[in-house]
Amino acid sequence: MKHITDDDLTLLYYGEHENPELPAEVAGSEELSQRFDELSAQLQGMDEWMPPARGDDYGSEVWRQIEPRLTPEYAEAGPRWKTWFAGLMQPRLSLAGALSLVLVASLAFMLGRQASQSESPVPQVQGLPSSIALSGMDTERLLTSSVSGHLDQLNLVFTQFANSPETSLAAADRATDMLVANRLYRKSAEAQGKQQLARFLAGLEPLLIELAYEAHKATPESLDRMQKEVRDTLLFRVRVMNQQLKQPNIST
Amino acid sequence: MTSTEQQIIRKAAAGDRVAFRQLVLEHSHAMFRLAWRISGDQSAADDIVQEAFIKAWRKMGSFRMESGFRAWLHRITVNTAMDHLRKQARVKQHESPQPGLEQLAAGASRPKIDIQIDVQVETRAAMMKLSETERAALMLRHFEGHSIKEIAQILDMSATACKQAIFRAVKKMRIELAPLVTT
Numbered sequence: 001m002k003h004i005t006d007d008d009l010t011l012l013y014y015g016e017h018e019n020p021e022l023p024a025e026v027a028g029s030e031e032l033s034q035r036f037d038e039l040s041a042q043l044q045g046m047d048e049w050m051p052p053a054r055g056d057d058y059g060s061e062v063w064r065q066i067e068p069r070l071t072p073e074y075a076e077a078g079p080r081w082k083t084w085f086a087g088l089m090q091p092r093l094s095l096a097g098a099l100s101l102v103l104v105a106s107l108a109f110m111l112g113r114q115a116s117q118s119e120s121p122v123p124q125v126q127g128l129p130s131s132i133a134l135s136g137m138d139t140e141r142l143l144t145s146s147v148s149g150h151l152d153q154l155n156l157v158f159t160q161f162a163n164s165p166e167t168s169l170a171a172a173d174r175a176t177d178m179l180v181a182n183r184l185y186r187k188s189a190e191a192q193g194k195q196q197l198a199r200f201l202a203g204l205e206p207l208l209i210e211l212a213y214e215a216h217k218a219t220p221e222s223l224d225r226m227q228k229e230v231r232d233t234l235l236f237r238v239r240v241m242n243q244q245l246k247q248p249n250i251s252t
Numbered sequence: 253m254t255s256t257e258q259q260i261i262r263k264a265a266a267g268d269r270v271a272f273r274q275l276v277l278e279h280s281h282a283m284f285r286l287a288w289r290i291s292g293d294q295s296a297a298d299d300i301v302q303e304a305f306i307k308a309w310r311k312m313g314s315f316r317m318e319s320g321f322r323a324w325l326h327r328i329t330v331n332t333a334m335d336h337l338r339k340q341a342r343v344k345q346h347e348s349p350q351p352g353l354e355q356l357a358a359g360a361s362r363p364k365i366d367i368q369i370d371v372q373v374e375t376r377a378a379m380m381k382l383s384e385t386e387r388a389a390l391m392l393r394h395f396e397g398h399s400i401k402e403i404a405q406i407l408d409m410s411a412t413a414c415k416q417a418i419f420r421a422v423k424k425m426r427i428e429l430a431p432l433v434t435t
Contacts, residue, residue, distance in 0.1 A: 016400050042426045045375065067273075206339060213335060213336075
């Protein structure tokens with residue numbers, strides 16, 4: 001009989017066990033029953049942790065707070081690019097570029113695995129166009145040039161933000177796209193073992209989060225702090241990293 | 253999901269504010285509980301709920317009816333709460349350290365003796381010691397009743413990784429809560 005661990009008992013407690021005989025085994029063993037009772041009591045203890053009460057009108061209060069911020073453009077079911085003017089296209093391109101990169105990188109990774117399994121130096125898959133049968137060097141170059149383009153756009157967004165007296169929901173939307181793109185590039189960099197680049201991109205995320213979710217409703221003091229950080233630190237770091245990426249001899 | 257709910261969601265996805273308001277009224281309390289349990293802070297939870305609904309409104313067009321609407325909303329709430337926590341952590345780096353939740357979580361500000369043990373406070377402190385992923389996974393399983401498969405989708409991770417996160421969270425919570433619970 002397989003040893004029953006506390007993890008098995010946890011799954012049993014939550015009704016997620018995959019072994020149909022487990023309940024009977026626990027019930028039939030004094031030791032297991034005792035362990036299960038102990039686990040149950042401790043997990044039930046968590047139920048003491050009750051959130052503060054919210055009144056019956058909480059939903060209405062939430063609605064009152066958010067309604068002014070629900071602009072019609074956001075609820076479009078179709079492609080949003082139709083409504084965007086040229087300036088807003090830049091970050092969207094960054095997001096599209098990131099998605100394309102992830103797709104190509106994933107494909108290259110799968111092809112690479114096939115190649116290593118068949119001990120062939122260059123993966124050859126029937127039916128695939130030669131343009132997407134990428135070597136490791138190609139995916140590395142693709143990542144570098146894509147991130148460089150992303151940093152160009154970040155440079156633009158950060159510069160606009162640092163010099164604007166106020167921010168808007170449209171700017172928040174742009175920052176959201178940049179944040180998503182940034183995360184995809186970071187994951188691609190991690191997957192390719194480019195740890196320095198991945199760490200650099202990870203370091204940009206907290207501010208992008210703030211720009212996406214907070215900047216448009218921030219107090220003047222907070223906005224000032226964010227803009228100062230962008231001006232004093234981030235813009236410089238983005239430009240330096242971008243220069244490094246454009247010089248292929250420097251390792252990232 | 254009932255056909256009435258589906259109809260409301262379709263209308264909201266098409267930009268119908270009245271329909272979206274119905275969704276807000278229906279899901280606000282549950283979203284607050286989830287946001288509060290992840291953030292550990294009342295006013296932060298209020299902000300998270302509002303932000304999550306605004307994001308939901310923006311993304312309504314991408315919701316697919318075959319996936320559960322509640323799980324979809326919870327995913328947005330969890331992501332918003334995690335972003336909020338990361339932002340908070342970052343802001344705190346810029347500010348002078350003040351006694352707060354982290355200290356409470358670390359046990360630094362808790363008197364060690366001569367106190368009446370408050371299970372609620374201890375549970376909250378123990379929860380805050382979990383990693384974000386462990387906490388979110390445990391919250392979604394224990395309090396919201398999502399299956400491991402659903403939680404894996406909500407947290408964008410594999411079912412195995414999700415299971416391991418729950419196991420780790422349960423082990424840590426048991427260590428913290430064992431002295432308070434007698435069987």
